[in-house]
Amino acid sequence: MSTLDLLVNGKRHxxxxxxxxxxxxxxxxxxLQLPGAKFGCGEGHCGSCTVLIDDRPARACQVSVxxxxxxRITTIEGLGSPGQPHPVQAAFVAEQAAQCGYCTSGxxxxxxxxxxxxxxxxxxxAKAALDGxxxxxxxxxxxxxxxxxxxxxxxxxx
Amino acid sequence: MNPPVPPQxxxxxxxxxxxxxxxxxxxxxxxxxxxxxxxxxxxxxxDLGELDAFLAVRKDGSVVVYSGKVDLxxxxxxxxxxxVAEELSMTADDVxxxxxxxxDTALTPNQGPTAGSSGVMRGGVQLRQAAATAREAxxxxxxxxxxxxxxELTLDGGLIGPTSGGPKVSIAExxxxxxxxxxxxxxxxxxxxxxxxxxxxxxxxPDIPAKATGRHVFxxxxxxxxxxxxxxxxxxxxxxxxxxxxEASIKHIPDARVMRIGNFLGVVAxxxxxxxRAASELKARWSAGTGLVGHEGxxxxxxxxxxxxxxxxxxxxxxxxxxxxxxxxxRATYSWPVQSHASMGPSCAVADVQDDRATIWxxxxxxxxxxxxxxxxxxxxxxxxxxxxxxxxGCYGMNGHDDAAADAALLSKAAGRPVRVQWMRADELGWDPxxxxxxxxxxxxxxxxxxxxxxxxEMWVPQATAKLAHVPLLGPADAGxxxxxxxxxxxxxxxxxxxxxxxxVKIVAHWLADAPLRPSNIRAPGKVANCFAVESFVDQLAxxxxxxxxxxxxxxxxxxxGAEVLKRCAALIGWTQRxxxxxxxxxxxxxARGRGIAYIHYKHNxxxxxxxxxxxxxxxxxxxxxxxxxxxxxxxxxxxxDAVRNQVEGxxxxxxxxxxxxxxxxxxxxxxxxxxxxxxxLRFSDVPALRIDLIQRFDQPPLxxxxxxxxxxxxxxxxxxxxxxxxxxxEVPFAPDRVRAAMQAVA
Numbered sequence: 001m002s003t004l005d006l007l008v009n010g011k012r013h014x015x016x017x018x019x020x021x022x023x024x025x026x027x028x029x030x031x032l033q034l035p036g037a038k039f040g041c042g043e044g045h046c047g048s049c050t051v052l053i054d055d056r057p058a059r060a061c062q063v064s065v066x067x068x069x070x071x072r073i074t075t076i077e078g079l080g081s082p083g084q085p086h087p088v089q090a091a092f093v094a095e096q097a098a099q100c101g102y103c104t105s106g107x108x109x110x111x112x113x114x115x116x117x118x119x120x121x122x123x124x125x126a127k128a129a130l131d132g133x134x135x136x137x138x139x140x141x142x143x144x145x146x147x148x149x150x151x152x153x154x155x156x157x158x
Numbered sequence: 159m160n161p162p163v164p165p166q167x168x169x170x171x172x173x174x175x176x177x178x179x180x181x182x183x184x185x186x187x188x189x190x191x192x193x194x195x196x197x198x199x200x201x202x203x204x205d206l207g208e209l210d211a212f213l214a215v216r217k218d219g220s221v222v223v224y225s226g227k228v229d230l231x232x233x234x235x236x237x238x239x240x241x242v243a244e245e246l247s248m249t250a251d252d253v254x255x256x257x258x259x260x261x262d263t264a265l266t267p268n269q270g271p272t273a274g275s276s277g278v279m280r281g282g283v284q285l286r287q288a289a290a291t292a293r294e295a296x297x298x299x300x301x302x303x304x305x306x307x308x309x310e311l312t313l314d315g316g317l318i319g320p321t322s323g324g325p326k327v328s329i330a331e332x333x334x335x336x337x338x339x340x341x342x343x344x345x346x347x348x349x350x351x352x353x354x355x356x357x358x359x360x361x362x363x364p365d366i367p368a369k370a371t372g373r374h375v376f377x378x379x380x381x382x383x384x385x386x387x388x389x390x391x392x393x394x395x396x397x398x399x400x401x402x403x404x405e406a407s408i409k410h411i412p413d414a415r416v417m418r419i420g421n422f423l424g425v426v427a428x429x430x431x432x433x434x435r436a437a438s439e440l441k442a443r444w445s446a447g448t449g450l451v452g453h454e455g456x457x458x459x460x461x462x463x464x465x466x467x468x469x470x471x472x473x474x475x476x477x478x479x480x481x482x483x484x485x486x487x488x489r490a491t492y493s494w495p496v497q498s499h500a501s502m503g504p505s506c507a508v509a510d511v512q513d514d515r516a517t518i519w520x521x522x523x524x525x526x527x528x529x530x531x532x533x534x535x536x537x538x539x540x541x542x543x544x545x546x547x548x549x550x551x552g553c554y555g556m557n558g559h560d561d562a563a564a565d566a567a568l569l570s571k572a573a574g575r576p577v578r579v580q581w582m583r584a585d586e587l588g589w590d591p592x593x594x595x596x597x598x599x600x601x602x603x604x605x606x607x608x609x610x611x612x613x614x615x616e617m618w619v620p621q622a623t624a625k626l627a628h629v630p631l632l633g634p635a636d637a638g639x640x641x642x643x644x645x646x647x648x649x650x651x652x653x654x655x656x657x658x659x660x661x662x663v664k665i666v667a668h669w670l671a672d673a674p675l676r677p678s679n680i681r682a683p684g685k686v687a688n689c690f691a692v693e694s695f696v697d698q699l700a701x702x703x704x705x706x707x708x709x710x711x712x713x714x715x716x717x718x719x720g721a722e723v724l725k726r727c728a729a730l731i732g733w734t735q736r737x738x739x740x741x742x743x744x745x746x747x748x749x750a751r752g753r754g755i756a757y758i759h760y761k762h763n764x765x766x767x768x769x770x771x772x773x774x775x776x777x778x779x780x781x782x783x784x785x786x787x788x789x790x791x792x793x794x795x796x797x798x799x800d801a802v803r804n805q806v807e808g809x810x811x812x813x814x815x816x817x818x819x820x821x822x823x824x825x826x827x828x829x830x831x832x833x834x835x836x837x838x839x840l841r842f843s844d845v846p847a848l849r850i851d852l853i854q855r856f857d858q859p860p861l862x863x864x865x866x867x868x869x870x871x872x873x874x875x876x877x878x879x880x881x882x883x884x885x886x887x888x889e890v891p892f893a894p895d896r897v898r899a900a901m902q903a904v905a
Contacts, residue, residue, distance in 0.1 A: 019410050022431040030387075030430050035379035036372020040502050041583040042434075045834040048502060076372030092370035096362060096800055099808055100231025100552030101369030101376075102503045108370060127842040134834065136502045137231055137552045138811030140845045142804070144285055 004069040008032060009078030016066050024068045025060035026048045036076035036105045040134070047133035049105035051075050057113040060137060076105040079112065088112050091150035092143070099137035106133050112145050120151050201337075204267045209295065209338045212288035213242070219316045219330035220255045221246065226269030227260040227281030230523065231552045232864050233801030234277045235260075236363045236834055240797050244357045245289035245349055246329075249316045254364055261525045261547025265318035271524030273679060274649075275557070275764070275862025277799055282860065291344035292338065299332040327776035351795065351856040358854065365549075368800065377521045377548035378506045382576040385508070387430040388569040389437035389619050390579060391423040392589055395447025395827035396675070399859040400636075407441035417572045421637035424565065426573050434582070447827045451674050459674065460597045460618040466671040471651055475662030475709065477612040480601045480637040487603040487703060491694055492661060493889050494687035495821040496675055497593040498831075500839055503551030504581035505558030505590070509566035515542040516570070520563040521550025528560050529630075530642050535634040536571055543680070554812070556629070556678035558590040564633040584832035591629055592822055593680030594620045594673050596687040598654065600695045608703035609714065612662040615654040615692075619684070629678055649761075650684020653869070656692050657716050675824065682865035685760070686813060686872060690890065693756035693873030697738070697880065701848065706735040707755055707877060719766045722853065723790040724757050726767035730788030730849040738881040748773045751785075754877025756870035765866035766792040769810070769845070773878040775862045780898035782879060784814060784846040789867055791850065794858035802863045806850055809867035815840035819891050832888040 002020050006013045008028070013093045015031050023042075028034045028051070040048030049060040053076040080086035085093065088111050097105045107130065114121055114129040121129065126147045135143070166814070203211050223242055229235040237257055243253045249428040259265050261272070269281045293313055301308040301316035304327060312321045320325030351357075369373035400421040408414050414436035423442060423857045427433040451459040480487060508519040516536055522528055525545040531542040548561050562579050570577040580591070597618040605611040636639050654665050700710035708728050716719045731753060740752055755770040771787045787810050796802045819838045823831040831837040876887045885900035 009552070018429065019431060019435070025428075026431045026434075029379075033870035034372075035376075036457065038378065038503060039580065039639065040787045041582060041834060043833055045583075046502065046699055059718075080371055082367040082371050082373060085367070089367075090369040093362070093367050096366055096804060098231075098369045099233075099804060100502070100542055100549070101365065102231075102378075102501075104369045108372075125380050125847065128806075130842045134502060134839060136554075136839065138808035138815075138840075139804070140811055140840075140842055141807055141848050144845070 002066065004065055006032075006065070006073060007071065008034065008073045009075060015065070018073055020052055020066035021064045023061050024051070024063045024065050024073070027065045028060060034075050034077050035102060038105060040103070040106075045134070046103070047106040047110060048103050050109040050133065052109060052110050052113060055113070055116065076108055079108070086112070088115065088146070088150040091146040094151055095142050095146040097142035097146040099139050103133060103135045107135070107143050111143070111150065114147065115151060121147065123148070165514055202265060204268070206267050206670050207342055209288055209291045209340050209342050211291050212285055212342070215329050215333040217330055217334035219328055219334065220257060220718065221248070222257045222259065223285060225258060225268040225281060225285060226259050226266045226526065227272045227277045228523070228547045229549070230272055231549070232277065232805060233363055233739040233798060234282070235365055236361055236801055237278050237797040238282050238285055240356050240359070240361060241286040242289040244354055244898060245286055245293055247463035248356070249315050250356060250359075250361065253361060261522070262544070263525050263529050263546070264544045268526040271527055273523050275864040275866065277862070277864065278860050279862050282797065287344060287346060288342055288520070290348050291340065291343045294343060294346045294851065295338050295340050296329050296332055298515060300327050304326050305330065319584055335636065343876065356855070357795070357797050358856065360801070362797055363481070363801060372738050375548065376503065377519050377550050378503055378547055378580060379413045380508050381578070381894065382508060382510055385576040385578055386426040386428065388426045388566065388577040388579040389433045389435040389582070390423055390565045390585070390633070391425065391437050391440055391442060392585060392632070393421065393447070394444040396450055397447060397448030398444040400442060401445055402443040404441040406437040408439055411436045411439070415573070417569055419506070419568060419572065419637040420444035421638070422568060422633050424569050426569055426577055450824055450826050452825050453496065453821065453823045456496065456595045456674055457597060460595065460670060464671045466621040466669045469667045469669060470664070471667055472655060472663055473663040474859070475612070477614050477662045477664045478663070479603050479612045480614055486605070486702075488695070489599065489601040490698060491599045491888060492687070492691035492694060493598070494593050494596040494690065495890055497680060497816055497820050498587050498822050498837060499554050499557035499590050499593070499680055500820070500837060501551040501553055501557050501586060501590070504583055504586040506550060506560035506578070506580040507559065507563040507566040508576065508578045509563070509570040510576040511536060511567055511570040514538070516567060517546065518563050518567055519546050519548045521548060521553065521559040522563060523553060523556060524560070528563065531631055531634070532564060532567055534642060535637070535639050536567055538662055555680040555683070556591055558586055561589070561632045564631040568633050568637060583834075587822075587837050588829040588832045589632060590674045591678030591731065593683075594650065594677035596650065596684060597606075598688065598691040600691055603698060604699060604703055608655070608705060608821065610658070610660045610699060613655060613660045614663070615665045616668065617651060617654060617666070617688075618668045618670060619650055619677045620677050621669040621671060629676065629814065652761050653685045653688045653758060654692060656696055657720065657757055658696070658711065659716060675822065675829065681812070682868040685758070685865075685869045689758050689869035690872035690876065693758070693870060694876045694886070697754065697873070697877040698886065701738050701880070704737045705737055707738055708733055709735060711755070711757055720757065720759055723766045723768040723792050724755070726851045726853070727770050727788050727790035728755060730851055731770045731772055731786055731788065733770060738877070739884040740881050750882040752779055752878045752880070754874045754879070754880025754881055756873035756877060758866065758869045760862070760869065765861045765863065767866045767870055769867065769870035769874040771874050771878050773875065773882060775879055775882045777901065780896070780901065782818065782875070782892055782897060784844070784875065786847040787814075789851070790853065791863070791867055792794070792853040792855065793861040793863045793866070794855050796852060796854050797860055799854060801851055802852055803850055805863045806852070806867045807848055809865065810848060810871060811840055811845065813868040813871035814844070814875070817875055817890055818844070
């Protein structure tokens with residue numbers, strides 16, 4: 001059993017993991033009660049579990065809890081809430097950019113990472129940045145519209 | 159046919175104002191895992207003939223709606239509320255105060271499974287009638303209270319008073335926390351659509367703020383105290399028997415236990431990762447499987463049988479001309495592969511099984527339908543098993559959710575504690591019941607005027623999907639527990655005749671006794687493949703007649719709603735009239751562009767849809783790029799146009815995915831397409847421009863929007879490829895090597 005310090009959404013958590021190779025995703029969802037990141041494939045193929053680690057998008061199913069220790073982890077819950085959504089989350093709501101919503105957390109996280117690196121992405125740049133996030137319902141066009149909408153609002157906010 | 163102008167047409171302003179309301183709502187509006195009905199569970203009626211089964215008023219004047227149909231990510235949560243709120247003359251704000259309880263076998267009436275695009279057109283319409291009955295009942299109560307005839311009273315914003323003015327009484331005072339005790343009145347008058355102020359508006363969905371912020375509770379996120387995490391170890395081959403388990407092989411994993419019932423094998427652990435590792439590291443010996451035909455053998459198998467029997471589905475006029483064609487006859491064979499629902503989240507369920515009762519949280523489309531199967535698996539009376547719907551990942555038919563529910567139930571019973579089971583990715587793509595393969599042969603003749611004079615369709619299709627035979631749940635089957643029959647899985651033989659008038663038609667189904675892999679319903683069951691065949695073949699006939707594909711379709715189409723979607727759809731992509739193909743056949747270099755169109759009148763009595771698209775084909779690689787897709791859609795009265803648009807977009811993109819990429823592969827033992835590399839689906843880089851034209855009809859009943867727009871997509875795509883290259887595609891998916899081979903065949 002190893003004891004690890006995780007910095008998640010600005011809060012420090014001491015967690016115990018019987019297996020240092022345990023993927024961060026399970027610790028977030030079950031130990032820290034942050035179930036926003038979803039298990040989709042466990043193989044890094046679908047993007048449903050995307051979080052930010054040191055501001056870069058990462059697949060929480062592919063990062064071990066020991067490798068994540070000491071790094072800044074941001075989950076969807078750390079961005080905003082229904083009452084005070086992050087501009088990207090507000091844009092997803094305004095564009096009604098979800099159907100079942102299972103992939104949505106990962107989409108939002110990838111979109112946030114894109115807009116930090118490229119504040120005014122073209123539609124093609126947005127497609128390229130989100131290409132590793134799969135959606136089965138076919139909400140893609142709305143997600144792209146949400147990214148464009150958020151690009152406007154995040155820029156206005158500076 | 160001009161629809162009346164609604165008093166308040168959907169606007170951007172509505173949308174944004176509504177969004178603010180949703181935010182306030184969602185603080186308290188998360189799914190209720192243990193909802194309490196007005197009056198308590200034990201006295202709550204589920205009788206479809208009783209108003210109380212559908213609707214109640216709380217003491218604070220808010221309304222509770224009990225819906226047997228559920229929201230599978232499709233927007234029913236807003237549409238159902240709008241339909242009820244309209245009949246009760248509620249304000250737009252109050253729409254979000256309606257408490258909607260969905261798919262709970264103890265609380266909601268059995269309105270049938272949420273399938274076949276029936277949510278709004280059947281379930282919603284029932285709720286609307288319940289609301290109209292409630293309005294009638296409330297007016298009667300108010301009449302007694304106010305000593306005025308009911309006809310002189312008006313219900314508005316939760317208050318009832320004389321239309322001419324005077325003292326009012328609230329619905330909370332009249333019916334708060336009390337049963338109505340009145341029968342559902344199928345003739346209770348409905349509001350005049352010209353006076354609609356809530357139905358027809360794009361009010362935002364109540365679930366999206368929570369989904370965009372990670373707060374929405376999926377069954378995957380639901381936890382109970384003292385709960386164990388479970389994983390199932392499925393057999394090494396389909397039908398394999400479990401010979402031996404080496405329990406010591408997982409000794410190194412803390413608190414992991416093996417659970418075995420016959421050939422059903424699972425593990426439970428205190429920690430989820432421990433369960434995942436235990437399932438993957440457990441050593442078990444399995445017999446060989448019972449044998450599969452393999453994906454390459456499906457078409458031969460379909461021709462060979464064994465068959466359960468033949469059925470003449472339609473026989474009108476005389477198709478004898480096809481036996482002795484005079485040179486104006488065509489024939490073609492189309493096929494559709496086995497496909498997975500390919501849900502983003504592997505199936506999941508939570509079960510709490512106790513000695514004398516059980517509660518199961520499931521993302522099932524059909525909680526009522528699976529209640530007996532789950533009860534039988536647990537050896538409990540049906541009324542002691544409560545199945546509660548919680549959202550899962552989109553399923554588009556019966557995916558693995560019901561199997562996962564049975565898995566969780568069996569493991570919880572064996573472990574004596576609540577258990578949450580989540581499948582892994584390979585379980586989902588490998589073991590979800592599959593969309594069945596279809597083989598369709600078409601024959602038709604043109605008369606001297608280039609009209610279709612006769613049409614024959616023969617289809618080879620698995621019986622299980624049409625005769626509502628039993629689809630066994632995996633867990634109980636492996637555990638050797640008998641299961642009840644009668645789980646419906648879709649009507650796959652519809653729309654094999656064209657949606658245009660043809661005098662002489664014969665449709666025959668050769669029902670196969672079995673299926674290559676366990677089949678179930680998948681979005682627009684059967685009709686995606688049938689429309690692919692029919693509308694591709696219509697295109698072949700148009701080309702044989704050297705006529706424009708749109709003109710050929712419109713010429714005899716008497717139904718004005720059908721003609722309208724075709725014309726409006728063509729306009730969306732700037733259709734220019736000319737025969738296909740556009741280019742010289744046989745060129746092997748460069749890129750070729752073309753456009754195609756297809757149309758369906760869904761089930762011949764539901765939604766009208768036309769889809770047109772423009773594609774670019776790389777002649778050297780055979781790769782298809784879809785540039786733009788147009789879709790005109792008439793599903794009658796749209797309760798919420800933006801929710802319909804969301805569904806239409808999803809239908810278009812998902813079916814492009816199914817047509818371009820998807821085929822479940824399997825050998826003689828097991829499914830081999832078990833990850834997103836071997837079962838690829840559409841990605842952002844594939845997304846074309848979407849141009850959608852929704853037709854609102856306030857004078858028509860609401861029809862389904864969850865499936866119909868899927869069906870013309872494959873043929874529109876195939877027809878566009880034909881227009882670009884002269885090559886006809888008969889087999890899905892349209893993989894580059896197949897496109898290349900088709901181009902070489904016409905070179």
